[in-house]
Amino acid sequence: MTGTSGRRTPRSAQVPTPRAADSGAEGDLRALFGDSMAVFASLAGPAHMLETANPAFFAAIGGPERTRTGVPLAQLMPELVAQGFIGLLDRVYRTGRSHVGRNARVILGEGEKAREAFFDFTYEPRLDGGGNVMGVRVIGVETTQVQQAQRLTAEHRALLEQIARQAPLPEVLEGMARAIEELAPEEVLVSVLLADVDGGHLRHGAAPSLPDFYNRAIDGIATGEGVGSCGTAAHRRRPVIVTDIATDPFWDDFRELAGKAGVAACWSTPILARDGSLLGTFAMYHRTPRSPREADLALARVFADTAALAIERHRAEQARRAAEVREQAARDDLAFLLNASTALSSDLDAFQTLNRLATACVPRLAPLGTVDVVEGGRVRRVATAAPTRHQQDLLASHVPVYDADDAVARVLASGVTEVARRTPSGPGPWHELGVTGYVCLPLLDRGAAFGAVTLLSTGEHAFDGHTVTLAEELTRRAALAARNARQYTHRAALARDLQAGLLLPDLPRVPGAEVATYYHPAGEGLDIGGDFYDVFPLEGGRWAFLLGDVCGRGAIAATTTALVRHTARAVTPLLPGPEAVVAAVNRALINRPAGHGTGFVTLVHGLFTPTAHGLDVELVRAGHTMPLHLDARGTVRTVDAPGALLGIGPETHLTAHRLLLRPDESLLLYTDGITEARDADGEQFGEDRLVAALADAPPRTGPHRVIETLTRAVRAFTGDQGIDDDQAVLVLTATRPGE
Numbered sequence: 183m184t185g186t187s188g189r190r191t192p193r194s195a196q197v198p199t200p201r202a203a204d205s206g207a208e209g210d211l212r213a214l215f216g217d218s219m220a221v222f223a224s225l226a227g228p229a230h231m232l233e234t235a236n237p238a239f240f241a242a243i244g245g246p247e248r249t250r251t252g253v254p255l256a257q258l259m260p261e262l263v264a265q266g267f268i269g270l271l272d273r274v275y276r277t278g279r280s281h282v283g284r285n286a287r288v289i290l291g292e293g294e295k296a297r298e299a300f301f302d303f304t305y306e307p308r309l310d311g312g313g314n315v316m317g318v319r320v321i322g323v324e325t326t327q328v329q330q331a332q333r334l335t336a337e338h339r340a341l342l343e344q345i346a347r348q349a350p351l352p353e354v355l356e357g358m359a360r361a362i363e364e365l366a367p368e369e370v371l372v373s374v375l376l377a378d379v380d381g382g383h384l385r386h387g388a389a390p391s392l393p394d395f396y397n398r399a400i401d402g403i404a405t406g407e408g409v410g411s412c413g414t415a416a417h418r419r420r421p422v423i424v425t426d427i428a429t430d431p432f433w434d435d436f437r438e439l440a441g442k443a444g445v446a447a448c449w450s451t452p453i454l455a456r457d458g459s460l461l462g463t464f465a466m467y468h469r470t471p472r473s474p475r476e477a478d479l480a481l482a483r484v485f486a487d488t489a490a491l492a493i494e495r496h497r498a499e500q501a502r503r504a505a506e507v508r509e510q511a512a513r514d515d516l517a518f519l520l521n522a523s524t525a526l527s528s529d530l531d532a533f534q535t536l537n538r539l540a541t542a543c544v545p546r547l548a549p550l551g552t553v554d555v556v557e558g559g560r561v562r563r564v565a566t567a568a569p570t571r572h573q574q575d576l577l578a579s580h581v582p583v584y585d586a587d588d589a590v591a592r593v594l595a596s597g598v599t600e601v602a603r604r605t606p607s608g609p610g611p612w613h614e615l616g617v618t619g620y621v622c623l624p625l626l627d628r629g630a631a632f633g634a635v636t637l638l639s640t641g642e643h644a645f646d647g648h649t650v651t652l653a654e655e656l657t658r659r660a661a662l663a664a665r666n667a668r669q670y671t672h673r674a675a676l677a678r679d680l681q682a683g684l685l686l687p688d689l690p691r692v693p694g695a696e697v698a699t700y701y702h703p704a705g706e707g708l709d710i711g712g713d714f715y716d717v718f719p720l721e722g723g724r725w726a727f728l729l730g731d732v733c734g735r736g737a738i739a740a741t742t743t744a745l746v747r748h749t750a751r752a753v754t755p756l757l758p759g760p761e762a763v764v765a766a767v768n769r770a771l772i773n774r775p776a777g778h779g780t781g782f783v784t785l786v787h788g789l790f791t792p793t794a795h796g797l798d799v800e801l802v803r804a805g806h807t808m809p810l811h812l813d814a815r816g817t818v819r820t821v822d823a824p825g826a827l828l829g830i831g832p833e834t835h836l837t838a839h840r841l842l843l844r845p846d847e848s849l850l851l852y853t854d855g856i857t858e859a860r861d862a863d864g865e866q867f868g869e870d871r872l873v874a875a876l877a878d879a880p881p882r883t884g885p886h887r888v889i890e891t892l893t894r895a896v897r898a899f900t901g902d903q904g905i906d907d908d909q910a911v912l913v914l915t916a917t918r919p920g921e
Contacts, residue, residue: 219323221239222238222239222320225255230256230318231252231254242290242324261292265289278307280304300325302325305320306319341354341358341492355387355492359373360372375403375412375465377463381459381460386401387462392443399439400439409432412465414432415463416462419460424450425473426446427471428441446469447471449482453489464489522656525541525542543635544637547637550617553566556633563578563580564633576615593634596624597626605617605619605620618641619644620637620639621637621649623636626661627664695792696885697717699910699912701910704855704906712735712908716729717912726751728785728787729806729851731854731855734781760838764825767783767787768804772831784853784854786802786804787804788801789801796843799843806851807852807856808821809851811841812888813844814844854907859905860906867900872895893911
């Protein structure tokens with residue numbers, strides 16, 4: 183690149199393949215740095231007359247027009263005077279002492295033909311036979327290419343360091359372009375274009391010296407045959423040399439643009455990845471028509487390879503970051519779905535679930551959202567979500583019309599998601615809300631839609647495939663959670679209805695006594711409990727009571743509970759006493775069908791008659807926890823009445839127990855859910871704590887206060903632990919006459 187070749191290559195010429203000896207990086211370096219040659223000249227007399235010189239000397243100082251001898255050196259090369267080189271010759275001639283210069287910079291030639299060069303040289307005196315100085319001998323080696331090589335190597339190393347530390351690609355490419363422009367002896371304008379991923383178009387990468395209008399004009403040009411130098415080189419995957427833009431057909435569509443930019447030649451080299459795929463192009467523009475020398479082509483190849491390294495590193499980094507973004511997005515989506523799923527299933531209430539669904543969607547998936555369900559053949563809006571209260575009110579006030587013109591109706595009918603970049607069809611507050619699009623998703627239960635979720639876009643927001651997919655997954659989970667909540671609600675309602683049928687809805691008013699009960703089922707109340715109680719009147723002012731516990735829970739336990747209660751109610755008026763009634767209950771249990779259960783039953787059954795002295799009580803205990811007698815002084819005594827479990831065998835072996843409850847005295851019956859309640863360490867509440875809790879109650883306490891004292895003590899003992907078994911309590915308290 184130190185001069186213009188006198189022989190031009192054909193326009194659009196393909197660069198010939200280098201000889202095998204010069205192929206690859208070694209050949210490029212040799213072409214760039216060349217082979218140094220020694221220069222020699224012999225000067226005579228104080229005028230430094232050029233007597234003789236070798237061809238290398240004449241080639242170095244300027245070529246054929248300066249190939250002359252017999253003239254003073256200052257006349258042949260006048261530019262040396264001002265630079266001090268003639269003065270150095272004078273000093274050597276006068277003193278007879280040699281002068282050595284290292285990497286001396288010299289400007290050779292004048293005007294436009296001037297060039298910068300560097301030399302290692304020696305000026306040594308020429309002596310005659312008498313030792314007198316008769317002239318100066320000049321011996322030197324031009325180091326210009328060495329200097330350029332060092333600068334080029336330094337710039338190349340700096341670019342590689344930038345690539346290694348992952349400097350931004352535009353910074354690397356612009357630095358490379360400027361380095362080449364500064365290193366080139368003649369003016370050159372460098373451009374780097376980057377290929378799209380599919381290789382179909384070229385985008386602006388770096389061109390610091392080309393006009394902005396030119397860079398904008400060629401940004402995005404297609405790759406193809408005849409599309410300028412760069413488009414053609416990218417298409418062919420080989421260098422394309424255009425020596426004269428004004429006449430080359432490749433530039434027919436860009437000739438006027440090139441003229442405005444002031445460029446007349448363009449040499450373009452494709453930038454290729456290691457697998458041969460296109461990364462871009464590296465172009466060198468010139469102001470005048472020009473053919474490249476081998477050094478120019480070598481420079482292009484070297485920096486095209488450097489650019490390839492930078493672009494591949496950039497693409498790899500982009501791919502890594504894109505993968506990290508996708509991974510983070512996937513983690514965010516998963517976290518969103520997990521958190522939303524947790525919220526959706528945190529409350530076994532279908533409408534609360536659907537409200538949480540709307541809240542989860544806004545604003546994560548859309549600016550506005552609604553949830554509608556079908557009830558009794560009509561559409562009902564059950565949830566809305568929006569940034570402001572006013573927007574929520576607008577959404578809540580609009581109820582979709584259940585016909586084919588409404589998106590909600592269509593989705594309910596088809597069970598298929600509907601997406602549109604427009605306002606929903608049918609009337610609605612769309613203009614006031616600024617709605618620009620929607621996605622309507624079905625809530626499915628066994629393939630049938632029971633509701634729909636509508637997400638609304640506003641402003642610049644738009645639904646993409648990812649958002650729709652995420653919304654469909656969330657809606658699917660919400661539909662399942664709502665279904666479970668509805669099933670739980672129905673099951674809990676059924677359990678409550680059945681339990682209500684097995685327990686007294688209201689306690690009767692008993693003359694001479696106060697009656698209080700407590701019932702607390704274990705778990706969520708979805709299963710029917712096995713504990714039961716009853717109080718009912720008999721003829722002659724007598725009353726019957728019972729409290730028991732059926733083994734197990736659920737429908738089978740409910741069947742057994744009903745059998746015991748109804749049998750007792752049926753036979754008590756007909757039999758002489760509690761022993762006979764419990765024996766009849768036992769026979770009923772023994773004779774029940776196998777499908778109605780086989781579990782045992784514990785029971786306390788008795789009769790009491792109000793008298794002037796209190797309540798006359800007769801009771802039997804069939805394997806149940808022992809009743810407690812609370813007297814008016816607060817003393818607690820157990821009532822021991824031996825008896826076996828019911829439903830095990832035909833014999834009951836019961837022993838009746840009689841006692842008198844005087845005014846303010848109470849009889850307390852309870853199930854084992856009270857005594858077997860556990861604390862955090864697994865220890866049971868037990869009978870001792872039960873007795874102690876009742877003993878601490880104030881004397882002459884009514885039945886409601888007795889139950890309150892007992893249940894407070896149990897709750898304090900168990901803390902936050904749930905109960906594993908149903909708890910039931912029945913308290914009979916004798917009242918004072920006249921009360």
